[in-house]
Amino acid sequence: MEQCREGGWLKAHGRQRTDSTHILAKIRSLSRTLRVAQTMVYVLNVLSEVTPGWIRAHVPVEWVERYGQRLEEERLPKEEQERTQYANQVGTDGWMLLDALQSPCVPDWMRTLPAVTTLRTIWEQQFEAQEQGGQWRKEPVLPAAQLVTSPYDLDARNGKKRSTFWTGYKVHFTQTCDEDAPQLITAVQTTAAPLSDEGIISAIHADLAEKELLPDQHLVDSGYVTIANLVQSQSDHEVDLVGPTLKTHWYQAETGYDLTHFSIDWEAETVTCPQGRTSSSWTPIQEANKSLIKVKFSINDCKVCPSRTLCTGTPRRSMTLHPKEQMQALFAAREREHTAAFKETYRHRAGIEGVHSQGVRTMELRRSRYIGLRKTHLAHVAIAAAMNLVQLTRLPEGRSTRASPYFSFQAGDEASSLRESF
Structure with a gap:
């Protein structure tokens, strides 16, 4: 990138674009039962x-048959009740092993082995506490972003985007x-x-700011565009976040009075409806670490x-507003x-x-490899560096996409000279 900057x-500034794609981890995807x-x-x-x-002194012989061979989903019980019994048996075995490792005669290095720590973490996530029976x-109780999906890759998580399900990661390229x-x-x-696209915009802008490569316009899809990101991108980095905003799914958005039909007086802290009635309450609240405003109209006004x-x-209309700066940014974007x-x-x-x-x-x-x-x-x-090198070799050919073998052959001499100079 430094050489690209020196070469002009x-x-x-200018324009950049960002999107994400899913990455499969270098592990098998495991069901909850197979995971434990x-x-x-x-x-x-x-x-x-x-x-x-x-191991010889503390592990029961019957565990050889239970855990000595490769486990496959097809070999596990199919009926829900039998599957639960199997999971509870595995849970009992795991708790027994953890208890044995807590014995005073066990050295500290064994208790702190990464594998033992992983066992304890997964058991706490998938089973009740031992004090409560330790059952399946x-x-x-934890969200997907915190659940360990495999003992072999503790960072991999289960993700879902529309109809795509996967175990692994997500990568965002900005170009x-x-x-x-x-x-x-x-x-x-x-x-x-599981990390949503909207949560990565601030990290992308911070990274580009550190490299002194912030764009004037940043093109993204609707997953990145939120009210907070619209305001923060402009205020913190003077970046214009350009993309379609998520639409509301209220029935008023198509056939009736949605938020755009109402007049908001921020100084008076009132909202006026299309029929000229003024709101009866304006209540600032904190919800999910967000500052919001709850607005309600009078039942007496609404029922007639x-x-x-x-x-x-x-019986009466109510609505939730974001702070003034954010609402104005949303209306302007739409x-x-x-x-x-x-x-x-x-x-x-x-x-x-x-x-x-x-x-x-x-x-x-x-x-992932x-x-x-x-x-x-x-x-x-x-991979990103390699793709940049491919782009640079196409400069003499005046193109940024793949070409036919004949075209590449004719332009080969100029491309080769650029590769040697770079």
Whole structure:
């Protein structure tokens, strides 16, 4: 990137685009039942290597049949009741092993083995506490972002995006997309699979700011565009976040009085409805670490309103507002979406799909080659650097996409000279 900057191919400001794609971890996807059983296999294998004498003295012989062979989903019980009994048996075995490791005669290094720590973590997530019986939970109590999905990769998580389910990670590539310059990847973020796109925008902008490569316009899809991101991008980094905003799913949005039909007086802290009635309450609240405003209208006004069916299905209309700056940013973004200038600018975002396709088809981006988030991220940085080199070799040919063998042959001499100079 430093050489690209020196060569004049990479500059700050301008336009950049970001999108994400799913990454499969270098492990099997495991069901909850197979996960706990495989964890027992894992910890017993580790203990057998580092302290075989202790294993012979403390592990029941029947465990050989239960955990001595490779476990497969097809071999587990199919009926729910039998499956629960099997999971509870595995849970009992795990608690017994953990209790044995807490014996005073067990050295500290055995208790703190990573495999033992992993066993304890997964048991706490999948089973009730020992004081409460230690039985199999019907559902984990933690969100997907915190649940360990495999004892072999503690960073991999289960993710879902529309109809796609996977175990692993998510990678975000940010790329320049100015028409008069090569399209180069400027930032790479690798996250856990369940982390939403909206939560990574601040990290991307901080990374670009550190490199002095912040764009003037940042093109993203609707998953990145939130009220908070619209305001924060502009206020913290003077970056115009460009993308379609998520639409509301209230029935008023299509056939009745949605929020755009109401007039908000921020100084007087009142809202006026399309029929001219003023709100009866304005209450600032904190909800999910967000500052919001709850607005309600009078029941007496709403129940006699001739347009009530267009406005609310309850005795009175209520609404939730964000702070003034955020609401104004949202209204401005939605208004801009309907302009020709927005369509002309936003068409440049589509090219980021080709970046993912190139990485998947030519550089094995889809599946991680390594265990863990840090190594997986390092591989993504290497892939991004490789894709940038491919872009630079196409500069003499005046193109940024793949070409036919004949075209590449004719332009081969100029491309070779650039590769040697770089």
